[in-house]
Amino acid sequence: MRTSTLTQIKSGPSGPVAHDQVRCSDCPIRYRAVCAQCEGDELAHLEQIKFYRSFEAGQPIVWEGDRMDFVASVVTGVAALTHVLEDGRTQMVGLLLPSDFLGRPGRALAAYNATAATDVVLCCFRRAPFDKMMQATPHLAHRLLEMTLDELDAAREWMLLLGRKTARERLASFIAIIARRQAALSKSRPAGRMELELPLSREAMSDYLGLTIETVSRQITALRRDGVIEVAGKRGVIVTDYARLVEQSGDDSDGGLPS
Amino acid sequence: MRTSTLTQIKSGPSGPVAHDQVRCSDCPIRYRAVCAQCEGDELAHLEQIKFYRSFEAGQPIVWEGDRMDFVASVVTGVAALTHVLEDGRTQMVGLLLPSDFLGRPGRALAAYNATAATDVVLCCFRRAPFDKMMQATPHLAHRLLEMTLDELDAAREWMLLLGRKTARERLASFIAIIARRQAALSKSRPAGRMELELPLSREAMSDYLGLTIETVSRQITALRRDGVIEVAGKRGVIVTDYARLVEQSGDDSDGGLPS
DNA sequence: CGTAGTCTTGAACCGCGTCAAGCTTGGTGG
DNA sequence: CCACCAAGCTTGACGCGGTTCAAGACTACG
Incomplete structure (x- = not known):
């Protein structure tokens, strides 16, 4: 049932498309999103003002400066927030994973570009009622x-x-972050050998890490050559030893980057 | 009564130093800090749980990982939050100006080093009562x-x-930020010729900007050579034309960096 | 099989870091 | 009043890491 409603979304070639409601009680991010602590009446009220929107990988969600008349939780997929300078230099400034929140209560204009890095489903709340509910x-x-x-x-x-x-440390840090969050999904600690799927293209990674696409590629090659990772296809990565990866990341301790 | 207990702290030559209470109604950051919207009873309660601490320029306020049994507002001066890697590389990750908030409610361990960049006065609230008040x-x-x-x-x-x-853009951005905040203090818009006092040493600036101290120095020289700024002593800077400075900062629009 | 999109690899360049002196300023003591 | 010193800042020479520019290679998809 749930899954079928979700597959309907996949219609529009380029526009966001709404789809049937999912009951909050069945929501995969029920206990991690903004709504985590809401129960009973509150949850019912949220359910009334919510609606879903989906975006295909690569699609823009909003442009910097645009009016944004909703706030949202990421239900599935990964969204990226980016700043762009006039000459085209781009820096990613936020990576939104499932349960992360998009938009700012009390502000109607988007402060950054938001883009779907993978296929994304958002649980949106209309701004006015959400703001009112925040007060109450x-x-x-x-x-x-x-x-x-x-x-x-x-x-x-x-x-x-x-x-x-350094570039190498940035790559190792990024892969370690992905490894950690993937471990978190299965409620385990990251360790030993791990198979991952990178949620970003090389270009998106370079925007995230403040590097060029070529440097990203070279450093991945270098980590592979040194046996820290193996590569499987464009997005697939196998971490041969998580502890070794963390060593390469330059962080003194593990931990870091919540969510 | 209140004051006497506090003045006792005034012991060590290099330790934090307390001073007499200031009534909240006379506080210079009364309408910009966390307490901005509190009135009557609420303000009275805050007044009960608050105490002042002072730090001389260069002194540490807390170390990463240390227990921190208060949260605080910066009343005067500038404090810096920094991360340090094991090999000593340092990055500033927060610059706290008057009215900014230090510490995280609900978390007892400091996540970063905090240092007084100039002489600093903090208005501190004991953690437990503050957390309780947050709930209520x-x-x-x-x-x-x-x-x-x-x-x-x-x-x-x-x-x-x-x-x-680039390094030049970083320096121009930094000076523009200082110019903006100084204009904000006198409730005007930054424009034309402006005299500033930089609140950071060259070393702190390099930690802020992700550069070395030498590069900071060279870029200041370059901006001076190109007539964008004039330099007066170690900390003094005269911006000859604010608009010209912003052009050099690489930002497409003005604005940016709230607070 | 051809073509477009994505990724990889190579070679040359350059911005910033590194290392090493000097300089300026303020404080201290003779 | 000046010699001395330490701390902070500036300047120069040089090298390296990462960017730039330019080809290739690998898929996925017609």
Whole structure:
């Protein structure tokens, strides 16, 4: 049932497309998203003002400066926030994974470009009712504060990467982040040999890491040559030993990048 | 009574130094800090759990991983948050100006090093009562959410700088940020000729900008040679034309970096 | 089999880091 | 008042890591 509703989305060639409601109680991100602490009436109210939108990989979600009359949780897939300078230089400034929040309550204009890095499904809330609910529901405000603080921590870890790490360390850090989040999905700790699927193209990785696409490619080759990873197709990566990968990432300790 | 307990702290020559209480109603950051929207009882309660601490320029406030049993607002001065890799590479990840908030409610361990970049006065709140008050006071949580979202925006602007800007653009961006905030203090818009005092040493600037101290120095010289700025002593800078400075910063539009 | 999109590889270049002196300023003591 | 020193800043010479520019190679898809 759930799955069938989701497959309907895949219609429009380029536009976002709505699809049938999924009950919040069946939602895969029920206990991790903004709504995590809502129950009963609150959840019912959220259910009323929510709607789903899907985007195919590569599609824009909003442009910087555009009016955005909803906020949303990422249900499945990966979305990227980017800043672009006038001469075209691009820097990714946010990577939104399932349960992450998109948009800013109380602000109608998007501050960054948002793009679907993979196929993405968003659970959207109309802005006005959501803002009103934020005022009335301490749960919601608290949860959002907590999530925003986590994102701030992640952004600061990322600043360390951009400001001080070498190209090799950046690649190792990125792969380690993906490994960690994949382990988190199965509620295990990352360790030993791990098979991963990178959620970003080489170009998106270069935008994330503040490098060129060529340098990304070369460093992946170098990590492979040194036996830190194996490569399987364009997106597939096998980490031969997670601890060894972390060593290459330049971080003194493991941990880092929440969510 | 209140003051006497605090003045006792005033012991060590290099340790933090407390000073007499200031009434919240007289506080210079009264309407910009976390407490901005608190009135009456709420303010009185905050007043009860607050205490001041001072730090001389260069002193550490907390170390990453240390227990931190307070949160605080910066009243005067500038504090820096930094990450350090094991080999000593350092990246500043936060620059706290007056009214900015230090610490994370609900987390006792510091996630970064905090250092006084100039002489700093903090208005501290003991953690436990502050956390409790956060639960009970929607005002407070909302204000903190708003401030955290602003900081996240600033961090993302900063990521663009670290990932994609040249050394010259970074310096111009930094000086423009200082110019903007100084204009904001006198409630004017930055424009034309402006005299500034940089709140950071060359070393701190290099940590902020992801450069070496030598490159910072060279780029300041270059901006001076090109007539974009004049230099007066170690910390003094005169921006000859703010618009020209912004052109050099690589940003397509003005704006950016809230707070 | 051809073609487009994505990724890889190579060679040359250059911006910034590194290393090593000098310079400027302020503080201290003779 | 000046000699001395330490800390912070500036300047120069040189090398390296990552960018740039330019071909190839690998898929996926007609």
